[in-house]
Amino acid sequence: MKTRAIRIVLTAAILAANPARAEYPVQRPARKTPAPAESSITVHPDRPKQTILGFGFEIQSDSIGSGNVGLPDATTSVPHDLVPSERERFYQEMLKGFRYCRLAGGLYWRGLDPEKKHMSGRWPEQMNELRGMIESAGIEGVSLEYWSPAPFWKANGAYVGADRNTNILRCFGPDFANDPVYHGDADRFFKDFSAALVHDLTYLREHRIPVKFWGLQNEPRPWNAGNDYSRCVYNDSQYDRAFSAVAPAIRAFDPGIRIIADSWDLNCIARVLRDPKRSPLVDALVIHHVGSDSNLILTQVPALRAKYGHEKPLFQNEYEYLAGPTSPARCLNTVQHIMNWFQAGEAPTWFWIHALKPIKNKEASGYSLGFWRPAADTGAADHPDFPGLKPGHWQWNKYNWHAVGSFIRHMPWDCRAVAVTEPSRDNDLRVLAFKRPNGKLTVVLSNRSFGRHRFNVETGLRNATFKGWRYTPDHAGDNFTGSAAGTLNGGTISPDLADMSWEFWEEQ
Numbered sequence: 001m002k003t004r005a006i007r008i009v010l011t012a013a014i015l016a017a018n019p020a021r022a023e024y025p026v027q028r029p030a031r032k033t034p035a036p037a038e039s040s041i042t043v044h045p046d047r048p049k050q051t052i053l054g055f056g057f058e059i060q061s062d063s064i065g066s067g068n069v070g071l072p073d074a075t076t077s078v079p080h081d082l083v084p085s086e087r088e089r090f091y092q093e094m095l096k097g098f099r100y101c102r103l104a105g106g107l108y109w110r111g112l113d114p115e116k117k118h119m120s121g122r123w124p125e126q127m128n129e130l131r132g133m134i135e136s137a138g139i140e141g142v143s144l145e146y147w148s149p150a151p152f153w154k155a156n157g158a159y160v161g162a163d164r165n166t167n168i169l170r171c172f173g174p175d176f177a178n179d180p181v182y183h184g185d186a187d188r189f190f191k192d193f194s195a196a197l198v199h200d201l202t203y204l205r206e207h208r209i210p211v212k213f214w215g216l217q218n219e220p221r222p223w224n225a226g227n228d229y230s231r232c233v234y235n236d237s238q239y240d241r242a243f244s245a246v247a248p249a250i251r252a253f254d255p256g257i258r259i260i261a262d263s264w265d266l267n268c269i270a271r272v273l274r275d276p277k278r279s280p281l282v283d284a285l286v287i288h289h290v291g292s293d294s295n296l297i298l299t300q301v302p303a304l305r306a307k308y309g310h311e312k313p314l315f316q317n318e319y320e321y322l323a324g325p326t327s328p329a330r331c332l333n334t335v336q337h338i339m340n341w342f343q344a345g346e347a348p349t350w351f352w353i354h355a356l357k358p359i360k361n362k363e364a365s366g367y368s369l370g371f372w373r374p375a376a377d378t379g380a381a382d383h384p385d386f387p388g389l390k391p392g393h394w395q396w397n398k399y400n401w402h403a404v405g406s407f408i409r410h411m412p413w414d415c416r417a418v419a420v421t422e423p424s425r426d427n428d429l430r431v432l433a434f435k436r437p438n439g440k441l442t443v444v445l446s447n448r449s450f451g452r453h454r455f456n457v458e459t460g461l462r463n464a465t466f467k468g469w470r471y472t473p474d475h476a477g478d479n480f481t482g483s484a485a486g487t488l489n490g491g492t493i494s495p496d497l498a499d500m501s502w503e504f505w506e507e508q
Contacts, residue, residue, distance in 0.1 A: 023291040023321055028329035028448060035426055035449035038494075042458045043433045045441050047419035052342055052434060054099030054413040055404070056143060056317065056351035057369070061108045061130055062122060066361045070228040071110070071159065074376065075123055078356045079133050081375040083392040088136065090394060094355060094370060094401070095137035097408040100212055102317060102351055103130075105200065106148035106159050107230040117152040118199045127207040134209060140413075141210030143317065143351075144201070145263060147218045147230035153193050154232065162227030169193070172238050190245035197246055198253045214250050215260045216243050218318075219288060220268050239268035247281040258283040263317065266308060273308055284313040284348070291321040291366070294336035295427045301345040315347035320354065321366030326399040328473035328500060330366075332448040334403035335471075335502050339432040339444060342417055352404050356394055359386050369401045370394050402476045409481050410444075410469065410504045412437055429453055436506075445495055446502035454496045457505075462491045466505040473500060 063076040079087045103109050111122030121127040134141070148159045155173030156166040165174055170182070170189065177184040204211055220234040234242065239262060247259055261269035263286050272278045285308065289296065304314065319337065321330055341347040356372045357364035360383070364371055371386060372394035382388060389395055415434040418441070422431065432444040441461060447453045459466070466489070469482030477483040485503055488495065495503055 022293075023323060024293045024330055024333040026324045026327045026330065028332070031428065031450055035428060035451060035453060036424075037452070038454035038456060039426065039429060040423060040456045040458070041431050042421040043441070043443060043460050044419040044421070045433075045435065045460045048435070049417040049419060050313070050346045050348055052347075052411065052415045052417055053349045054140075054411075055097070055408060056100035056102055056349055057095070057098050057355045058102040058104065058318070058351065058353045059108065059130075059133070059355055060357060061103070061126065062110055064107070064361075065228065067363060068229055071107075071230065075126075076358060076374045076376065077108070078372055078394075079129050080123075080126065081372060081392055082394065083375075086372075086393050087133075090356070090370075091133060091137040094405075095133070095139065097412075098137065099140045099413055100349065100351070101134065101139050101142045102353075103142040103144050103209075104218070104230075105144055105146040106150070106232075109144075110159060110230070112150055115152060116150050116157075117196050118203065119150055120203060121207075127204075127209065131208050141212035142204070143213035143215070143260070144204070144211050145213075145215035145218050145260070145317075146232065148232045149193070150196065153196065159230045160228055161231070164222055164233050167231055168233050169238065169242060186241075190242070193242075194246045194249035198249050201250070201253055201257075211254070211257050213258045213260050213284075213317075215263050215286065216246060217263065219264045220262060221264050234268060236268050236271070240271045243269065243272060243281070244278055251281060260284045260286045260317070262286070264288060266304060270308070273312075279311075282312060284315065286315060286317050288318045289316045289337070290318060291323075291330075292337075294333050294340050294430075297337070297340040297345045298425075298427065313348045314345065315349050315351075316341065317349075317351040318353050319351065322363070323366070325365035326397060328399060329448075331399040331403045331473040332446065332500055332502070334400065335406070335446050336430045336448070338403070338407055339430045339446060342434070343420060343430075343432045346417065352400070359383050359389065365397065366400075368397045369404060370396050398476075399473050402471060402473055402480070405480045406471045406476065406482065406502070406504070409479070410442065410506070415442075429455070431455070431457075440507040442507065443493075443505045444502065445497055445505070447497040447499055450499055452496060452498055454494055456492060456494045458492050459507075460491070461507065463489075464491070465489050465508045466493055467508055468495060469504045469506070471502050471504075472498075 061077050063072045063074045111120040151157045155168050155170050161167035171186045182189045220239050222233045261282050354367045356370045357368035359371045373389045373391050375392045377391050414437050417434045420433050428449040430446045445455050468485030470485040471482050
């Protein structure tokens with residue numbers, strides 16, 4: 001009961017800080033008015049938009065308590081827990097096709113040197129395991145983002161802590177003037193802090209783990225995450241000061257690493273964006289949506305663009321359902337969340353949170369694409385919800401995986417979105433159009449409108465042939481490539497979609 005109560009408080013705190021981001025419910029809400037029986041859509045293959053780089057996921061590469069409470073000493077994690085055959089199945093069947101792996105510094109990568117200044121593997125094999133996963137699955141690299149810097153740089157000297165006055169950078173602490181090392185010298189602190197964060201990147205490079213994105217802090221704005229969860233809190237001015245000190249060192253170390261900010265609502269990075277001299281330090285703007293209704297993108301992204309401009313790519317890098325389980329309704333919401341981000345939000349990438357979660361973690365259903373049974377769970381009895389699952393083995397979480405996996409199967413890296421015109425947009429009937437790297441067009445259609453719907457799609461390709469692949473929350477076809485939905489020819493195609501389904505129509 002204690003774990004569940006803390007988890008509820010955590011969820012309530014996040015939603016209170018962002019009331020517009022209330023989670024999509026387990027059961028979809030009823031429509032206020034019936035959907036039309038058919039609609040017309042025009043695709044413009046000759047009007048290219050953003051390049052869609054590919055998808056990302058997060059990896060639980062170290063242990064965490066159920067309900068996100070506590071950092072156990074146990075090494076319960078993936079790929080560490082999986083037996084060799086299950087590791088390879090994980091890499092080839094789930095992860096192959098993803099481009100990026102989000103690595104949580106100070107949480108799922110939290111080993112330390114003796115002075116607690118620099119991060120390292122927490123057990124001897126950890127970094128080799130991560131490298132093996134990246135190489136075997138063909139992942140391009142990691143997105144390193146800190147939940148907390150190493151304890152030496154914190155006012156409380158720890159990864160965790162409930163006191164907002166001390167769970168902050170050391171230089172912002174209540175008695176920094178009398179700090180035994182820095183004696184109030186913030187400039188010297190930031191010089192050393194920057195060097196330490198570069199050291200973390202060097203360590204990853206030495207272990208052949210490429211870093212593609214880098215972020216100063218996951219969700220920097222103050223909210224109560226309990227005293228057992230890795231955090232480092234910043235107000236707007238503190239984040240501005242820290243980012244401005246550290247980002248130049250990251251850029252100098254490797255100009256190819258994309259620097260992201262601010263991983264919450266963009267208020268913390270606002271001052272940097274308004275400064276022409278510092279704005280080039282930011283390569284992409286990143287927010288979190290944590291299970292929000294997919295239609296939030298249709299209003300929030302235009303508002304953010306009006307406030308911060310169109311100069312920098314904008315995407316979300318954490319999507320999951322904090323409260324309650326996965327469900328068919330949430331499956332379709334995830335599908336449409338992806339579609340809206342790429343079509344309306346013009347995002348270059350999209351991140352789900354966790355590939356696998358342990359079977360006994362209470363948050364696992366809403367968080368994961370699959371479940372694994374920890375290696376230490378060697379009792380003879382099966383878990384009632386996972387009959388036959390052995391220690392060190394994993395299985396699918398189908399509603400989350402069918403949503404994300406359908407795009408992994410049908411969207412290779414470096415697709416190019418193209419413009420679409422919807423004369424009458426319906427938020428339960430969505431469309432995404434893109435060209436694959438071979439130049440062929442794909443049109444994705446989804447329906448959660450409570451009835452069948454015919455999409456009349458003018459493709460802009462007079463003599464094209466399209467092959468369809470159909471998905472539902474419960475059915476994804478062989479190897480999750482969808483069920484064959486037939487072939488359609490001509491400049492206009494008219495797929496007829498059942499409620500609670502989505503389809504990929506691919507030019508042949």
